[in-house]
Amino acid sequence: MYSDLPHIHLPKLVSWLMLAFVLCRNVPVLFQKVSRFLAAIFVLSASSDLFSLSSSSKTLRENHSASYFHQASLGTHLSCQFFTNISGISNVQHLTNNEEALNATFLQELLSFPSCVHAWILVSRLNSKSQPIVMLLTVDSVLEGDSDDVTSSGSVSVSEGKVGKHWCCPWGSTVVDREAPEFRMILEESYLSSSIEEEEDTKENRALWWTCRKKLDDRLCKLLKQICYKKGCYIGKAGCSEENKCSASPNESKGYKKPSELAFQLIQEAVNELEGIDSVNGEPIILVLDFEVQMLPWENIPILRNQEAYRTPSVWSIFATLEENYHQDQVASNTMKPGRLSHALCQEASFLLIDPLDAFYLLNPGGDLGTTQIESEKWFRGQNLEGKAGCAPPAEELAEALKSHNLFIYIGHGSGVNYIPMHQIQSPENCAATLLMGCSSGSLTLNGCYVPHGPALSYLLAGSPVTIGNLWEVTDKDINRFAKAMLYGWQEERSSASQGCAQ
Numbered sequence: 001m002y003s004d005l006p007h008i009h010l011p012k013l014v015s016w017l018m019l020a021f022v023l024c025r026n027v028p029v030l031f032q033k034v035s036r037f038l039a040a041i042f043v044l045s046a047s048s049d050l051f052s053l054s055s056s057s058k059t060l061r062e063n064h065s066a067s068y069f070h071q072a073s074l075g076t077h078l079s080c081q082f083f084t085n086i087s088g089i090s091n092v093q094h095l096t097n098n099e100e101a102l103n104a105t106f107l108q109e110l111l112s113f114p115s116c117v118h119a120w121i122l123v124s125r126l127n128s129k130s131q132p133i134v135m136l137l138t139v140d141s142v143l144e145g146d147s148d149d150v151t152s153s154g155s156v157s158v159s160e161g162k163v164g165k166h167w168c169c170p171w172g173s174t175v176v177d178r179e180a181p182e183f184r185m186i187l188e189e190s191y192l193s194s195s196i197e198e199e200e201d202t203k204e205n206r207a208l209w210w211t212c213r214k215k216l217d218d219r220l221c222k223l224l225k226q227i228c229y230k231k232g233c234y235i236g237k238a239g240c241s242e243e244n245k246c247s248a249s250p251n252e253s254k255g256y257k258k259p260s261e262l263a264f265q266l267i268q269e270a271v272n273e274l275e276g277i278d279s280v281n282g283e284p285i286i287l288v289l290d291f292e293v294q295m296l297p298w299e300n301i302p303i304l305r306n307q308e309a310y311r312t313p314s315v316w317s318i319f320a321t322l323e324e325n326y327h328q329d330q331v332a333s334n335t336m337k338p339g340r341l342s343h344a345l346c347q348e349a350s351f352l353l354i355d356p357l358d359a360f361y362l363l364n365p366g367g368d369l370g371t372t373q374i375e376s377e378k379w380f381r382g383q384n385l386e387g388k389a390g391c392a393p394p395a396e397e398l399a400e401a402l403k404s405h406n407l408f409i410y411i412g413h414g415s416g417v418n419y420i421p422m423h424q425i426q427s428p429e430n431c432a433a434t435l436l437m438g439c440s441s442g443s444l445t446l447n448g449c450y451v452p453h454g455p456a457l458s459y460l461l462a463g464s465p466v467t468i469g470n471l472w473e474v475t476d477k478d479i480n481r482f483a484k485a486m487l488y489g490w491q492e493e494r495s496s497a498s499q500g501c502a503q
Contacts, residue, residue, distance in 0.1 A: 028076040035073035042066035043136045067124040067132035074288045075314025167191040171446040174292045191473045228301040284308040354433045356490035359407035361387030408432040415441035415455040422458040431462035437483045442469020
């Protein structure tokens with residue numbers, strides 16, 4: 001038996017991981033870890049001779065493999081729910097006791113090696129019209145905000161004294177807390193300063209409150225810029241950070257430093273081109289985010305802010321949506337063809353149209369948002385929409401509304417699960433698109449390695465084509481303005497489309 005790390009050949013390790021990939025595909029936590037490991041190995045093999053699997057390996061093929069295993073590692077808990085009839089596993093040979101012990105020894109020695117890098121981020125891009133792109137980047141800690149921002153008199157004065165208010169973080173602890181602790185601090189301070197109801201409503205207190213909110217907004221904008229393209233952050237300079245030099249010699253690092261530096265240079269050039277552009281013409285971007293980083297507002301980083309972007313729990317959920325839409329199109333036209341999923345992927349994407357006037361609204365069911373109800377109910381009634389305001393209808397009525405309408409609009413506290421539980425959300429065969437205008441309505445609760453959960457996932461699993469929600473706490477006035485702008489925009493787009501069809 002080998003006793004040290006240098007004697008372990010990479011191709012042998014890959015063969016074991018491939019075997020584990022097949023064996024553990026029904027164990028999401030283990031499947032995710034094996035997939036990540038394989039993706040990292042293949043991306044390193046494609047970018048450096050130091051980690052090459054064989055002399056005949058092709059970079060393009062390894063990029064395909066890295067992209068495949070990376071995408072397989074995302075949303076593993078939900079993939080089995082989107083595709084329940086996973087094919088059976090072939091009979092494979094079991095690892096011998098010696099191989100198991102060897103693998104354990106390898107991992108133990110690997111973890112004992114010193115490293116200046118605290119975390120890595122694996123990024124891959126899939127496009128039907130081009131080859132996959134895969135990059136493994138270092139994650140250097142995003143420094144906490146300026147001390148002036150954190151300890152400013154405005155921030156402290158607004159939230160101090162509110163002993164009864166306590167913010168419950170929905171994700172426990174993840175890599176974001178270690179590498180970008182400022183984000184968690186911003187959300188907590190935003191929650192503590194989200195209202196001035198406990199303060200005397202004076203001109204001075206209002207000015208102080210707005211000063212605090214403006215500073216929080218500035219800190220968040222600064223953090224998102226750092227995450228996007230600042231040196232030493234999430235998409236930062238590859239290699240060792242300037243503060244923590246690696247102990248590896250120049251000869252040891254020479255094999256992988258140059259490709260990484262070149263990749264960083266290409267990213268910087270692309271960012272520089274996009275910075276001055278108001279909008280980017282192109283197809284929508286679908287983000288498949290690891291649950292460790294899904295709480296960050298990736299859609300709002302500078303290079304995506306003016307781009308049409310969505311997020312989905314896994315690549316398999318995209319396939320499931322394409323197949324469902326293709327199936328419905330074929331049933332409607334009575335031209336069902338064999339092949340189903342494979343044939344659907346070859347066709348131009350066709351998605352269901354959402355009619356904002358075929359909507360059911362649930363407005364202020366708790367009865368304590370009087371101003372919100374007055375402003376929104378007037379518009380809903382003007383559009384002849386069906387719904388309830390100021391009261392909570394039975395859950396069965398809401399479940400029926402999800403099946404019989406194009407759009408379900410909730411405006412109230414939270415996500416509305418107090419009025420329609422998540423198990424009833426997932427029961428309808430057809431589910432409307434959902435607009436959840438409440439605090440943290442789009443947030444997912446993450447407890448360690450357990451399956452994340454939240455209303456947004458429940459609606460998607462029930463067949464909802466899209467769910468719109470908030471990642472954190474918001475004020476009722478902000479909700480009113482945002483909901484109005486979105487609904488008015490939908491109405492104008494619908495009117496324009498109708499006029500175009502008439503012409």
